[in-house]
Amino acid sequence: IVMTQSPLSLPVxxxxxASISCRSSQSLLHRNxxxxxxxxxxxxxxxxxxxxxxxxxxxxxxxxxxxxxxSGTDFTLKISRVEAEDVGLYFCMQSLQTPTFGGGTKVxxx
Amino acid sequence: xQLQESGPGLVKPSQTLSLTCTVSGDSINSGTYYWTWLRxxxxxxxxxxxxxxxxxxFNYNPSLKSRATISVDKSTNQFSLELTSVTAADTAVYYCxxxxxxxxxxxxxxxxxxxxxxLVTVSS
Numbered sequence: 322i323v324m325t326q327s328p329l330s331l332p333v334x335x336x337x338x339a340s341i342s343c344r345s346s347q348s349l350l351h352r353n354x355x356x357x358x359x360x361x362x363x364x365x366x367x368x369x370x371x372x373x374x375x376x377x378x379x380x381x382x383x384x385x386x387x388x389x390x391x392s393g394t395d396f397t398l399k400i401s402r403v404e405a406e407d408v409g410l411y412f413c414m415q416s417l418q419t420p421t422f423g424g425g426t427k428v429x430x431x
Numbered sequence: 432x433q434l435q436e437s438g439p440g441l442v443k444p445s446q447t448l449s450l451t452c453t454v455s456g457d458s459i460n461s462g463t464y465y466w467t468w469l470r471x472x473x474x475x476x477x478x479x480x481x482x483x484x485x486x487x488x489f490n491y492n493p494s495l496k497s498r499a500t501i502s503v504d505k506s507t508n509q510f511s512l513e514l515t516s517v518t519a520a521d522t523a524v525y526y527c528x529x530x531x532x533x534x535x536x537x538x539x540x541x542x543x544x545x546x547x548x549x550l551v552t553v554s555s
Contacts (some may be wrong), residue, residue: 331520351536353536357539357540358539359541359542361463366548368526368545368546368547368548369477369526369545370543370544370545371541371542371543371544374540374541374543375540375541380541380543404549412477413476415543416538416539416540416541416542417537417538418537419479419490419492419493419539420469420479420539420542421479422476422477422478422479425476425478
């Protein structure tokens with residue numbers, strides 16, 4: 322399954338919202354009703370950290386300004402009000418089959 | 432839960448890359464999760480390598496063409512990766528992670544947490 326993210330780069334203003342898109346080449350919706358799509362943030366010099374799984378469930382400790390939505394092949398990660406600590410590389414990952422990742426979206430402060 | 436990768440940072444072409452992941456704060460022997468290796472080459476995306484359960488069940492990314500072998504040592508709470516016949520294309524940061532994989536259904540709910548990663552360079 323090929324994962325495609327957009328945009329590649331996203332300059333953001335602190336306090337403003339931000340949105341990242343992820344599209345899969347096949348539906349990630351299982352017959353059990355769940356979409357097997359996760360979002361990760363990789364801060365500079367760190368390993369990826371899980372933000373969202375099952376398309377819309379926030380991982381433990383993740384601030385509620387992060388939200389995930391979508392179903393099937395189109396998914397979105399939204400940050401309601403960007404903070405300086407949110408800069409880094411954001412990845413989506415499908416785990417319905419052998420996991421594959423999007424190419425990443427670099428979020429930086431304007 | 433913390434995971435820590437260890438192993439040589441430099442491997443010669445055609446040789447075997449060997450890494451170990453030490454798990455703390457969780458027991459591999461509990462059998463609740465799978466344990467996974469991934470990698471990230473500079474300028475390229477993340478790639479899933481393979482996963483293993485406490486009982487030794489495993490699956491690998493077909494793209495690695497059977498070069499990868501993952502094993503588990505429950506007595507030391509570690510799992511390991513061997514990648515044979517390495518080339519410069521295998522130069523990457525290698526990560527280990529915990530994986531909420533359901534082998535009866537073939538899907539994974541999440542992969543978390545990840546180790547800090549270890550850079551392996553393939554060069555003579």
